[in-house]
Amino acid sequence: MQIAPTSLSGVVVLTPRVFSDARGRFCETWSRARLAEAGIDIDFVQDNESLSRPVGTLRGLHYQSPPMAQAKLVRVVAGAILDVAVDVRRGSPRYGQWVGVELSADSGRQLLVPAGFLHGFVTRVPDTVVGYKCSAPYAPECDGAVAFGDPDLAIDWGLDPAAAVISDKDARAPRFRDWTSPFDYTGPLPWEGADA
Numbered sequence: 001m002q003i004a005p006t007s008l009s010g011v012v013v014l015t016p017r018v019f020s021d022a023r024g025r026f027c028e029t030w031s032r033a034r035l036a037e038a039g040i041d042i043d044f045v046q047d048n049e050s051l052s053r054p055v056g057t058l059r060g061l062h063y064q065s066p067p068m069a070q071a072k073l074v075r076v077v078a079g080a081i082l083d084v085a086v087d088v089r090r091g092s093p094r095y096g097q098w099v100g101v102e103l104s105a106d107s108g109r110q111l112l113v114p115a116g117f118l119h120g121f122v123t124r125v126p127d128t129v130v131g132y133k134c135s136a137p138y139a140p141e142c143d144g145a146v147a148f149g150d151p152d153l154a155i156d157w158g159l160d161p162a163a164a165v166i167s168d169k170d171a172r173a174p175r176f177r178d179w180t181s182p183f184d185y186t187g188p189l190p191w192e193g194a195d196a
Protein backbone atom coordinates (compact mmCIF):
# COMPACT_ATOMS: atom_id res chain seq x y z
CA MET A 1 0.00 0.00 0.00
CA GLN A 2 1.55 3.30 -1.14
CA ILE A 3 0.35 6.48 0.60
CA ALA A 4 0.91 9.85 -1.08
CA PRO A 5 -0.16 13.43 -0.33
CA THR A 6 -2.41 15.43 -2.66
CA SER A 7 -2.33 19.16 -3.38
CA LEU A 8 -4.73 19.62 -0.41
CA SER A 9 -2.90 18.90 2.83
CA GLY A 10 -4.57 16.20 4.88
CA VAL A 11 -6.20 14.46 1.89
CA VAL A 12 -4.09 11.49 0.83
CA VAL A 13 -4.16 8.92 -1.99
CA LEU A 14 -3.65 5.26 -1.14
CA THR A 15 -2.60 2.77 -3.80
CA PRO A 16 -2.79 -0.90 -2.79
CA ARG A 17 -0.40 -3.41 -4.27
CA VAL A 18 -2.28 -5.36 -6.97
CA PHE A 19 -1.44 -9.01 -7.66
CA SER A 20 -2.46 -9.99 -11.20
CA ASP A 21 -2.48 -13.40 -12.77
CA ALA A 22 -4.33 -15.39 -15.42
CA ARG A 23 -7.43 -15.44 -13.16
CA GLY A 24 -7.55 -11.68 -12.68
CA ARG A 25 -6.29 -9.66 -9.71
CA PHE A 26 -6.09 -9.53 -5.90
CA CYS A 27 -5.34 -6.69 -3.50
CA GLU A 28 -5.66 -5.87 0.16
CA THR A 29 -8.10 -2.95 0.15
CA TRP A 30 -7.54 -1.89 3.78
CA SER A 31 -5.04 -2.59 6.52
CA ARG A 32 -5.40 -0.77 9.83
CA ALA A 33 -1.79 -1.55 10.69
CA ARG A 34 -0.45 -0.16 7.40
CA LEU A 35 -2.40 3.06 7.78
CA ALA A 36 -1.34 3.39 11.41
CA GLU A 37 2.30 3.12 10.29
CA ALA A 38 1.65 6.32 8.28
CA GLY A 39 0.04 8.03 11.27
CA ILE A 40 -3.46 7.37 9.94
CA ASP A 41 -4.86 5.71 13.05
CA ILE A 42 -8.57 6.03 12.31
CA ASP A 43 -11.17 3.71 13.84
CA PHE A 44 -13.55 3.04 10.92
CA VAL A 45 -16.91 1.80 12.17
CA GLN A 46 -19.17 1.62 9.11
CA ASP A 47 -18.84 0.55 5.47
CA ASN A 48 -21.07 2.14 2.83
CA GLU A 49 -21.63 1.29 -0.81
CA SER A 50 -23.50 3.11 -3.57
CA LEU A 51 -24.35 2.12 -7.14
CA SER A 52 -24.70 4.98 -9.59
CA ARG A 53 -26.18 3.85 -12.90
CA PRO A 54 -26.04 6.93 -15.17
CA VAL A 55 -22.73 8.46 -16.20
CA GLY A 56 -22.48 11.87 -14.54
CA THR A 57 -24.19 10.83 -11.31
CA LEU A 58 -22.97 13.36 -8.75
CA ARG A 59 -23.29 12.71 -5.03
CA GLY A 60 -22.20 15.61 -2.78
CA LEU A 61 -20.97 17.80 -1.30
CA HIS A 62 -21.75 16.00 1.93
CA TYR A 63 -20.65 15.89 5.58
CA GLN A 64 -21.81 14.91 9.04
CA SER A 65 -21.39 17.62 11.69
CA PRO A 66 -19.74 17.02 15.07
CA PRO A 67 -20.01 14.96 17.22
CA MET A 68 -20.69 12.59 14.33
CA ALA A 69 -18.12 13.98 11.91
CA GLN A 70 -16.80 11.32 9.55
CA ALA A 71 -13.42 10.64 8.04
CA LYS A 72 -13.90 8.51 4.90
CA LEU A 73 -11.73 6.07 3.00
CA VAL A 74 -13.19 5.95 -0.52
CA ARG A 75 -12.58 3.34 -3.20
CA VAL A 76 -14.20 2.34 -6.49
CA VAL A 77 -15.42 -1.25 -6.64
CA ALA A 78 -16.55 -0.98 -10.28
CA GLY A 79 -16.23 1.89 -12.75
CA ALA A 80 -14.56 5.27 -12.23
CA ILE A 81 -15.15 8.58 -10.45
CA LEU A 82 -13.69 11.99 -9.86
CA ASP A 83 -13.53 12.12 -6.06
CA VAL A 84 -13.54 15.59 -4.46
CA ALA A 85 -12.70 16.83 -0.97
CA VAL A 86 -13.01 20.43 0.32
CA ASP A 87 -11.34 21.73 3.49
CA VAL A 88 -14.09 23.49 5.50
CA ARG A 89 -12.44 23.70 8.92
CA ARG A 90 -12.84 27.28 10.20
CA GLY A 91 -9.36 28.74 10.68
CA SER A 92 -7.68 26.29 8.30
CA PRO A 93 -5.05 27.96 6.06
CA ARG A 94 -6.74 26.06 3.25
CA TYR A 95 -10.37 26.85 4.08
CA GLY A 96 -12.52 26.49 0.96
CA GLN A 97 -9.77 24.80 -1.05
CA TRP A 98 -10.60 21.59 -2.90
CA VAL A 99 -8.83 18.69 -4.56
CA GLY A 100 -10.18 16.22 -7.16
CA VAL A 101 -8.62 12.79 -7.71
CA GLU A 102 -9.58 10.26 -10.38
CA LEU A 103 -10.30 6.87 -8.76
CA SER A 104 -11.18 3.66 -10.59
CA ALA A 105 -11.62 -0.05 -9.96
CA ASP A 106 -8.76 -0.73 -12.37
CA SER A 107 -6.28 1.58 -10.63
CA GLY A 108 -7.37 0.49 -7.15
CA ARG A 109 -6.54 4.01 -5.97
CA GLN A 110 -8.34 5.22 -2.84
CA LEU A 111 -8.83 8.64 -1.25
CA LEU A 112 -8.71 9.45 2.45
CA VAL A 113 -11.05 12.36 3.25
CA PRO A 114 -10.51 13.61 6.81
CA ALA A 115 -13.31 14.75 9.11
CA GLY A 116 -13.91 18.47 8.56
CA PHE A 117 -13.84 18.10 4.78
CA LEU A 118 -16.81 18.07 2.40
CA HIS A 119 -16.92 14.99 0.18
CA GLY A 120 -18.49 14.33 -3.19
CA PHE A 121 -17.91 12.43 -6.41
CA VAL A 122 -19.11 12.31 -9.99
CA THR A 123 -19.14 9.09 -12.00
CA ARG A 124 -17.22 8.75 -15.23
CA VAL A 125 -18.77 5.46 -16.48
CA PRO A 126 -22.18 3.74 -16.11
CA ASP A 127 -22.96 1.43 -13.17
CA THR A 128 -20.17 2.73 -10.95
CA VAL A 129 -20.01 1.18 -7.49
CA VAL A 130 -18.29 3.18 -4.73
CA GLY A 131 -17.43 1.67 -1.36
CA TYR A 132 -16.20 3.74 1.57
CA LYS A 133 -15.31 3.30 5.20
CA CYS A 134 -16.62 5.86 7.71
CA SER A 135 -15.18 6.74 11.13
CA ALA A 136 -18.61 7.49 12.64
CA PRO A 137 -22.01 5.83 12.16
CA TYR A 138 -24.76 7.37 10.06
CA ALA A 139 -26.50 10.15 11.97
CA PRO A 140 -29.26 11.74 9.86
CA GLU A 141 -29.63 14.56 12.38
CA CYS A 142 -26.00 15.52 11.64
CA ASP A 143 -26.19 14.99 7.87
CA GLY A 144 -25.55 18.07 5.76
CA ALA A 145 -24.72 19.26 2.23
CA VAL A 146 -23.28 22.24 0.33
CA ALA A 147 -24.07 22.99 -3.30
CA PHE A 148 -21.71 21.00 -5.54
CA GLY A 149 -21.75 23.70 -8.23
CA ASP A 150 -21.05 26.59 -5.89
CA PRO A 151 -19.30 29.37 -7.81
CA ASP A 152 -17.10 30.36 -4.84
CA LEU A 153 -15.73 26.81 -4.51
CA ALA A 154 -15.47 26.64 -8.33
CA ILE A 155 -14.93 22.86 -8.41
CA ASP A 156 -14.14 21.52 -11.89
CA TRP A 157 -16.23 18.32 -12.03
CA GLY A 158 -15.35 17.72 -15.68
CA LEU A 159 -18.97 18.01 -16.79
CA ASP A 160 -21.65 20.66 -17.21
CA PRO A 161 -23.24 20.98 -13.74
CA ALA A 162 -26.64 21.15 -15.44
CA ALA A 163 -26.02 17.67 -16.86
CA ALA A 164 -25.22 16.10 -13.47
CA VAL A 165 -27.67 13.47 -12.19
CA ILE A 166 -28.33 14.50 -8.57
CA SER A 167 -30.73 13.86 -5.69
CA ASP A 168 -33.44 16.33 -4.66
CA LYS A 169 -31.47 16.83 -1.44
CA ASP A 170 -28.38 17.89 -3.35
CA ALA A 171 -30.43 20.13 -5.63
CA ARG A 172 -31.56 22.03 -2.49
CA ALA A 173 -28.13 22.29 -0.85
CA PRO A 174 -27.13 25.81 0.26
CA ARG A 175 -24.46 27.96 -1.39
CA PHE A 176 -21.08 27.97 0.37
CA ARG A 177 -21.42 31.67 1.30
CA ASP A 178 -24.81 31.01 2.91
CA TRP A 179 -23.55 28.06 4.94
CA THR A 180 -21.82 28.04 8.34
CA SER A 181 -19.22 25.35 8.82
CA PRO A 182 -19.56 23.32 12.04
CA PHE A 183 -15.86 22.36 11.91
CA ASP A 184 -12.86 24.06 13.51
CA TYR A 185 -9.23 23.74 12.51
CA THR A 186 -7.18 22.29 15.38
CA GLY A 187 -3.79 22.12 13.66
CA PRO A 188 -2.13 19.68 11.28
CA LEU A 189 -3.44 16.13 11.15
CA PRO A 190 -1.06 13.41 12.43
CA TRP A 191 -0.24 12.35 8.87
CA GLU A 192 0.35 15.84 7.44
CA GLY A 193 3.85 17.02 6.60
CA ALA A 194 5.68 19.54 8.75
CA ASP A 195 4.70 22.28 6.26
CA ALA A 196 0.99 21.85 6.99
Ligand SMILES: Cc1cn([C@H]2C[C@H](O)[C@@H](COP(=O)(O)OP(=O)(O)O[C@H]3O[C@H](C)C(=O)[C@H](O)[C@H]3O)O2)c(=O)[nH]c1=O
Nearest residue numbers: 048050059060062063072119120121137138139167169
Ligand atom coordinates in the same frame (compact mmCIF):
# COMPACT_ATOMS: atom_id res chain seq x y z
C1 LIG B 1 -25.09 8.06 3.90
C2 LIG B 1 -26.17 7.13 4.39
C3 LIG B 1 -27.45 7.13 3.84
N1 LIG B 1 -28.39 6.27 4.31
C4 LIG B 1 -29.72 6.27 3.68
C5 LIG B 1 -30.42 7.62 3.68
C6 LIG B 1 -31.19 7.65 2.39
O1 LIG B 1 -32.47 7.10 2.59
C7 LIG B 1 -30.40 6.71 1.46
C8 LIG B 1 -29.58 7.46 0.44
O2 LIG B 1 -28.82 8.43 1.14
P1 LIG B 1 -28.13 9.64 0.36
O3 LIG B 1 -29.02 10.09 -0.75
O4 LIG B 1 -27.68 10.64 1.39
O5 LIG B 1 -26.85 8.90 -0.27
P2 LIG B 1 -25.65 9.67 -1.01
O6 LIG B 1 -26.15 10.83 -1.80
O7 LIG B 1 -24.88 8.61 -1.70
O8 LIG B 1 -24.79 10.26 0.19
C9 LIG B 1 -23.47 9.82 0.46
O9 LIG B 1 -22.67 10.27 -0.57
C10 LIG B 1 -21.58 11.13 -0.29
C11 LIG B 1 -20.60 11.04 -1.42
C12 LIG B 1 -20.94 10.93 1.01
O10 LIG B 1 -19.75 11.16 1.19
C13 LIG B 1 -21.77 10.53 2.15
O11 LIG B 1 -21.22 9.36 2.73
C14 LIG B 1 -23.19 10.29 1.88
O12 LIG B 1 -23.81 11.53 2.11
O13 LIG B 1 -29.52 5.95 2.30
C15 LIG B 1 -28.14 5.37 5.33
O14 LIG B 1 -29.02 4.60 5.75
N2 LIG B 1 -26.89 5.36 5.90
C16 LIG B 1 -25.89 6.20 5.47
O15 LIG B 1 -24.77 6.15 6.01
